Amino acid sequence: MTLLELFSVPFMQRALIAAFLVGIAAPAVGTYIVQRRLALMGDGIGHVAVTGVAIGLWTQTSPTWTAVVVAVAGAVVIEVVRERGHAEGDVALAMLFYGGLAGGVFVTGLAGTGASRLQEFLFGSILTISVDDLLVTMALSVVLIVLCVGLSPQLFAVSQDPDYAKVAGLPVRFYSILVAVLAALSVVIAMRTVGLLLVSALMVVPVAIVQQLTRSFRMTLLGAMGAGLVASVGGLALAAALSRTGANVQPGPSIVLVALAGFFLVWPIGAWLRRRRALVTPFPETSPEEKPVDEAHPHLHGEKCGHVAVEHGDHVDYIHDGHRHAAHVGAEGEHYDEH
Amino acid sequence: MSKSGSTVPADVPVQLLHGDVALSGRPVLREVDLTVNRGEFVALMGANGSGKSTLVRTLVGLNPLSAGRLELFGRTLSGFHDWSRVGYVPQRSTATGGVPASVWEVVASGRLTHRKLLRPLRSADRAAIRAALEVVGMGAYAHRGVAQLSGGQHQRVLIARALAGRPELLLLDEPTAGVDLPNQQALARALGRLKEDGATIVLVAHELGPLAPLVDRAVVMRDGRKAYDGAPLADADVHAQGFDAGHVHCDTGLNSAGSTAAPNAAVPTPLKEL
Ligand SMILES: Nc1ncnc2c1ncn2[C@@H]1O[C@H](COP(=O)(O)OP(=O)(O)O)[C@@H](O)[C@H]1O
Ligand SMILES: [Mg+2]
Ligand SMILES: [Zn+2]
Ligand SMILES: [Zn+2]
Ligand SMILES: [Zn+2]
Numbered sequence: 001m002t003l004l005e006l007f008s009v010p011f012m013q014r015a016l017i018a019a020f021l022v023g024i025a026a027p028a029v030g031t032y033i034v035q036r037r038l039a040l041m042g043d044g045i046g047h048v049a050v051t052g053v054a055i056g057l058w059t060q061t062s063p064t065w066t067a068v069v070v071a072v073a074g075a076v077v078i079e080v081v082r083e084r085g086h087a088e089g090d091v092a093l094a095m096l097f098y099g100g101l102a103g104g105v106f107v108t109g110l111a112g113t114g115a116s117r118l119q120e121f122l123f124g125s126i127l128t129i130s131v132d133d134l135l136v137t138m139a140l141s142v143v144l145i146v147l148c149v150g151l152s153p154q155l156f157a158v159s160q161d162p163d164y165a166k167v168a169g170l171p172v173r174f175y176s177i178l179v180a181v182l183a184a185l186s187v188v189i190a191m192r193t194v195g196l197l198l199v200s201a202l203m204v205v206p207v208a209i210v211q212q213l214t215r216s217f218r219m220t221l222l223g224a225m226g227a228g229l230v231a232s233v234g235g236l237a238l239a240a241a242l243s244r245t246g247a248n249v250q251p252g253p254s255i256v257l258v259a260l261a262g263f264f265l266v267w268p269i270g271a272w273l274r275r276r277r278a279l280v281t282p283f284p285e286t287s288p289e290e291k292p293v294d295e296a297h298p299h300l301h302g303e304k305c306g307h308v309a310v311e312h313g314d315h316v317d318y319i320h321d322g323h324r325h326a327a328h329v330g331a332e333g334e335h336y337d338e339h
Numbered sequence: 340m341s342k343s344g345s346t347v348p349a350d351v352p353v354q355l356l357h358g359d360v361a362l363s364g365r366p367v368l369r370e371v372d373l374t375v376n377r378g379e380f381v382a383l384m385g386a387n388g389s390g391k392s393t394l395v396r397t398l399v400g401l402n403p404l405s406a407g408r409l410e411l412f413g414r415t416l417s418g419f420h421d422w423s424r425v426g427y428v429p430q431r432s433t434a435t436g437g438v439p440a441s442v443w444e445v446v447a448s449g450r451l452t453h454r455k456l457l458r459p460l461r462s463a464d465r466a467a468i469r470a471a472l473e474v475v476g477m478g479a480y481a482h483r484g485v486a487q488l489s490g491g492q493h494q495r496v497l498i499a500r501a502l503a504g505r506p507e508l509l510l511l512d513e514p515t516a517g518v519d520l521p522n523q524q525a526l527a528r529a530l531g532r533l534k535e536d537g538a539t540i541v542l543v544a545h546e547l548g549p550l551a552p553l554v555d556r557a558v559v560m561r562d563g564r565k566a567y568d569g570a571p572l573a574d575a576d577v578h579a580q581g582f583d584a585g586h587v588h589c590d591t592g593l594n595s596a597g598s599t600a601a602p603n604a605a606v607p608t609p610l611k612e613l
Contacts, residue, residue, distance in 0.1 A: 014603065035436040150457045157448035163429060164500070167399045168451045169422030215484035216441035282489040284517075311489075313519050336488045 006240055014129045015193070015251070017237060019140035022190045023232025025204070026313055027224035029186045030203030032179050035159040035217070041078060041180070045187045047097040048074030049196050050104030053121045056236030058111035063121065067188045074100065075184035079177050121194035124252035126240060137189045144186055147178075148221070155179060177255055193232065195252035202228060205259040212270025231259035259278035282311040283324070283339070293325060293336040301325060301336070312339060350377050351413060352508040352539040358407035360397050361527075364573055367393050369563045375508075375536055375541055380534055382552050382571065383543045385560035391543045392430050394560065395512050398541070399427045399605040411508070423452035426506030430513050430543070431494050442488070442496050443481040444473055449503030474529040476522065491518040498526065502533070508534065510541045515548060524549045547573075 006012055015249070033041050044223065050071025081089045108118045116216045120128050129137075148155070158165045166172045190199040203267040210223030235255025281321030301307055301318035308319040317324040317339050326335040353375035362366035368390050370451065375381050377410070394399050396402045398409070400416050411419045450464045460468075472478045477493040484494060498514055509530075515523050527549040530540060534553060547554060553574070559567035 031438055035438040037437045039437075152449065153451060153454065154456070156440070156444065157451055160440060160445065160448065161429075163396075163401055164448070165429065165451075166401060167422065167425060168428040168448070168504070169420065170451065176345075211439055212441050213485075215482065217436075217438055217444050217578055218441075220438050277487050281487050282492065284491070313491075314521055 001239055002227055003237075003244065006244065011127055011129065012240060014131070014134045015126045015240075016233065018129055018134055018137045018180065018189075019193050019232040019236040019251070019255070020229065021138060021145075022193050023229040024225045025141040025144040025148075026186045026190050026194075026199065026202040026232075027206035027228035028145055028221065029179070029182045029222050030207050030228075031217075031221045032148070032155050032159050033203060034155075034184055034207045034211075036179070038082070039204045040200070041075075042183055042187060042203045044078055044093060044097050044100075045071050045075050045180075045184050046191075046196040046199045048100035049184070049187050049191065050118075050122070051100050051107065052104075053191070053196070054107035054111065054118065056105040057113045057117060058107050062132070064133060064188060067121075067191065068185065070100075071184035071187050072181055075180040076177055079180035083173070083176065095204075098244075121191050121195060121248075122197045122252075123250040124191070124193045124198070124255070125195075126236065126243070129192050133192055137192070140185050140189045144182055144189075145225075147182060151178075152218070152221060153174075160217075193236065193251055194255050198252040198256050200230065200258060201256040205256070206231060206264055209259070209263045209266050212266055227259070227262060228245065231255055231262060234258045279308050279319070280310050282313075283317065291338045292328070293323070293338050297336055301327065351375070352377055352411065353541070354410040354413075355398065356408045358397060359405045359410060360393055360402050362393065362402065365561050366405075368397065370561075371565050373398075373565065373568075375539055377539055377563065378534070378537050380530075380540045380555045381542070382484065382547060382550070382554040382557045383541060383560065384545070384547075384557060384572065385566070387545075389560040390563040391560050392512050393563075395427075395510050395541065395543055396477075398545045399425060399510055423504060424507045426501035426504050426509040428497050428501045428509075428511040428514050431497070431516060433489065437487060439484045441481070442472070442477060442483050442485055443468065443486055444500045445496055446481075446503050449500035452504050467503050467505060468499075471499040474502055474525075474532075475499045478524050491522060494518055495522065495526075498529075502529070506538065508539045508541075512543045513545065515544060515546070515550065516540065520549070526550070 006128065007016065030042065034038060049067045049071040052067035053063040055070065055140040056066035061067070077096065078093060081092055103116065105115075108115065154170060155175060155178075157168065158170060158172050159179070162172050162176075165175075186203065187196065187199050189200055194202045206227035209227045211220050214220045214223055214230070232255050235258040236251045238258060239249045239251040239254040242254070258330055299305055301308075301309075301320070305318070309316050310319060310324070312326065317326050324339040326339045328335055328337045352376060353373065355371060356366055358371045358373075359366065369477070371392070371394060383392040383394065393402060398406065398411075399434055400419075407568060409416050412424060446468050447460065447464070450467060453464065454460070469478065469481075472481055472503065475498050477495050477499060479490065480488070481491065485496060488496065494517065498511065501511070502510060507575065514526060518526070530542075530550065531553055534540060542550065542551075551571070554571040557567065557569065557572045558565060559572065
């Protein structure tokens with residue numbers, strides 16, 4: 001079977017559509033998660049959702065819906081514990097994660113369904129996405145994308161500066177819990193493609209890739225959605241291509257590895273940009289002492305002289321041999337001051 | 340000067356009666372009474388740790404009262420929903436989110452009280468954002484990332500965010516700390532214009548500097564209580580009267596001659612002590 005033939009098979013098409021939507025939706029939610037400095041929240045919810053899936057398998061109902069219920073409940077608990085800011089909150093959350101994973105594996109054992117059935121949910125699976133699963137995934141993905149983009153002014157303000165958002169009359173608590181619930185939903189829709197144990201990577205890594213290059217929140221949000229799409233579809237195609245050769249590669253690990261490869265490809269550009277920005281970050285706005293530069297100056301500093309120009313209050317300093325030079329027109333003519 | 344109590348209740352932007360505030364179980368504010376009348380410019384002064392920030396945060400509803408009563412524009416806090424009338428500039432923090440944000444985006448969040456859900460920015464919103472950026476002299480920086488700004492620039496962005504909402508009541512917590520003299524003067528001009536338009540302003544400042552001529556009334560906090568409430572005090576007086584115990588100062592500028600003196604000559608730069 002060639003790769004093209006493979007993509008014409010219905011299960012593969014379902015997997016592709018799911019990967020496409022999940023690749024956009026998960027990083028959209030992930031952008032807010034990273035902005036709130038909760039990069040590990042997706043992991044926590046993923047672990048808790050394992051119990052949800054296991055309950056679905058045990059009771060022979062839809063693992064998707066039991067996972068939705070348990071993941072949303074877990075996400076709300078995580079958010080409430082975080083909001084309280086208890087010192088023991090950290091440990092409480094860790095116990096929630098362990099409990100979720102252990103409980104899931106334990107309940108699966110009770111159900112006698114075997115570990116391989118659970119594994120489909122832990123690391124994703126190309127073969128098992130049913131039409132019903134796909135419909136749920138499509139509907140939830142669209143809801144997630146619309147909310148993440150449509151409510152971005154509010155969600156941005158709440159995540160950036162909660163105190164200010166509160167004074168602006170926004171229901172901060174409601175929006176914080178909404179972000180947690182959106183994270184839970186993106187975990188559930190992603191569990192068939194990336195799997196519960198790796199879903200957090202699809203939420204976080206695309207954001208980490210693009211924020212090396214961006215300066216605005218909006219560009220980060222949209223860029224992460226694009227990067228997630230490429231990683232998700234690319235990773236799925238990679239897993240499918242390898243499965244042709246007889247290998248048994250799950251889509252989850254290959255999606256995550258593609259995303260990480262993207263991060264390391266962009267890293268040198270990011271490092272260069274960061275260095276350049278750090279160099280031109282303005283000096284503190286103090287009133288500088290006026291100490292004329294001793295040495296003679298062979299050229300006038302300017303846009304093209306090659307010396308780094310750094311803003312300093314109302315003027316510009318030029319970095320010259322480790323000194324800061326500021327042009328100064330005094331009684332005796334123009335010279336450079338050491339700032 | 341202030342004519343407390345004589346105005347119609349609905350007209351009074353801030354009325355705090357016997358306010359007690361506890362933070363983490365520790366009583367911090369004790370029996371604070373504060374009425375700010377429409378159009379007044381109140382300077383809130385006092386030593387570090389005297390409770391200025393706590394008081395301002397209480398006035399905007401960020402700290403619950405453990406006793407007492409707070410009304411904004413004649414409504415108790417729980418019944419007050421008109422937050423577009425209130426602007427708040429928090430004491431500077433260098434804390435930013437985990438994702439880049441541009442100056443424009445931060446200032447745009449100051450328009451949220453005027454925006455409906457799921458609607459894009461209208462041209463009036465854009466105009467207000469641009470105007471606020473111009474007022475603080477950050478117009479050229481709209482598309483910079485906030486993480487790349489100096490402390491003083493970041494402070495000015497937070498001021499622009501509050502100004503963008505065109506508030507009737509503006510509370511600023513140490514907006515001039517770490518800001519150089521030309522920018523303090525720019526801020527004084529902006530607040531002066533706001534005051535002419537009838538805005539009510541509560542400003543926390545350790546040193547008033549170029550803002551001194553605007554001040555109608557001074558309130559000095561000491562150890563969580565109100566220690567003085569009355570005619571404007573020069574910076575030196577606040578310290579001299581012992582409101583500011585334990586704080587060493589070298590400046591003598593801006594006392595009796597105060598408000599009319601040329602800023603350059605008379606204003607002590609707060610930076611010297613940072
Ligand atoms: N979150 C908090 N928990 C407990 N005490 C606090 C908290 N924040 C401030 N305080 C205390 O409240 C007092 C007043 O602080 P603050 O209002 O920040 O003073 P100021 O702004 O005048 O410097 C200080 O003694 C400070 O230690
Ligand atoms: Mg303070
Ligand atoms: Zn040069
Ligand atoms: Zn300089
Ligand atoms: Zn030199």
